[in-house]
Amino acid sequence: MTEIGRRMALAGAAGLLAAPAVARAQGPGVKIGLVAVLTGPQAALGTQTRDGFLQGLKHLDGRLGGLPAEVLVIDDELRPEVAVTKVRAAIERDKVDFVVGVVFSNILGAIIRPVTESNTILISTNAGPSTIAGRGCHPLFFAASYNNDQVHAVMGQAAQDAGYRRVFLLTPNYQAGRDAMAGFKSRFKGEVVDEVYIPLTQLDFSAELARIAAARPDALFTFMPGGLGVNLVRQYRQAGLANIPFLSTFTVDEATLPAQQDAALGFYSASTWAPNLDNPRNRRFVADFEASHGYVPASYAAHAYDAAALLDSAIRKVGGKLSDKDGLRAAIKAAEFDSVRGRFRFGANQFPVQDFWLCQVAKRPDGKFQTEAVRRVLENDVDPYAAECRMR
Incomplete structure (x- = not known):
């Protein structure tokens, strides 16, 4: 699924949508450009994004706001120039109504201008750089x-709460990595x-x-x-460093745990969501996602699932009038939908105002690995850049 314009055969892939020809015959529809990295070592993250959004559509019977939905899957290949070319084609040639997805901040930074300049609404299901917040x-x-x-910042607060006095920081050298450093230090x-920054392509951490x-x-x-986390966790355990508490974000999660397995046991992460959050919406999402896809969803999938529900609520509220951008x-912005996270508002x-959790890697009785919420660290948290936004 690496070519833009290759429509998901959703009726054949988990029965998510009617074929486009049938959908169009039933009346006006909505077309989504779904951006996700599906090439290389980070593809597991994009696969989670894609499958989470499609699971949301499955629960909505293949419709958004009552309109038949069609999805164009766009593999950004984790290359900004490729992402821009493919997204522009989706907007100009394929006439998508919304662009949704994006795992990495450098991809979001590249596509936000061409998307918004075309008067198209863009919803990120993962990347959230400070420059845009x-x-x-x-x-x-x-x-x-x-x-x-x-x-x-959740991990900075958790380290502070645990009484740690000296912490070593290690992230990739790009916008999200710099944001990670800033976020941790804001609370610790x-x-x-x-403070060590490494290339986004590095896989050997011996130094x-x-x-x-x-x-x-x-x-x-x-x-x-993604792949960075898989290698770091394995090498960290092999180096005999597991006695030094491993506090992380997007390093041990459901996208990486199938490869890390026992090497990640007991390691900590932070998230807006975990598979064991106990609310009806989340229980249904996790159970049906695993039944459909055969693996445990990560936050990438959970956020994408929420994005489908968010769009459904918005399109329904305007009576399917996609031309009514205001x-x-x-x-x-009203966000009148049930989130798998529980409390959610913009x-x-x-950007969301929501709770954040300290999570820990556990092994389930069925042998699968997942992160589990240990405690709520931040409640109804407003991001630190909101006050700088001058949007009216």
Whole structure:
């Protein structure tokens, strides 16, 4: 599924949607450009995004706001220039009504201008860089996930609560990595013994692990998504460093745990959501997702699932009038849907106001691995850049 314009055969893939020809014959429909990385070592994250959104459509009987829905899956290949080319084609040639998805902040940073300049609404299901949450906020952009800093701030607060005095920081050298550092330090008041940035393509951590061992910190904080996290966790355990508490974000989660398995047991993460959150919406989502796809959903899938429900509520509220952009924007901002996260609303910058959880990796009785919510760390949290947004 790496070519833009290749429509998901949703009726054949888990029976999610009627074939496009049938949908069009029934009347006006809605077309979604779903952006996700489906190539390379980070493809597991994009697969979660895609499958979560499609699961949401399955629960809505293949319709959004009562309109037949069609999805164009766009593989951004984790290459900004590729993402821009494919997204522009989706808007100009394929006439998508909304662009949804995006895992990595560098991809979001590349596509937000061409999307919004075309007067198309963009909903991010994962990436939430500070540059867009603050002064770069835009009326046509919504984050169904979080501001990047917030999740990392959870770990800073958790480290502070645990009484750690000296922490080693390790992240990739791109916007989300820098946001991770800032987010952690916004809540942690102890000593940062070292700050190390690595290339986004790095898979060998032997040099960094030697520095951690030499520094002998009270804990490690790291943000290593996808394949980066798989390798770091394995090598961390193999290096005999598991006695140093492993505090992370997007490093041990349901997208990486199938590859990490026992190497990640007991390691910590932070999230807006976990599979064991006990509310009816989440129980149905997790059970049906696993039945459909055969693996445990991660936050990438949960946020994308919520995005489908969010769009459904908004399109329904405007009576299916997709040309009413002001009405659609107001309806999306109202966020009148049941989230798998429980409490959810948008703030002034159109980023969520929500709870954040400290989670820990566990092994289930069926042998599968998942993160489980340990305690709520931040409640109804407003991201730190909201006050900088001058959107009216």
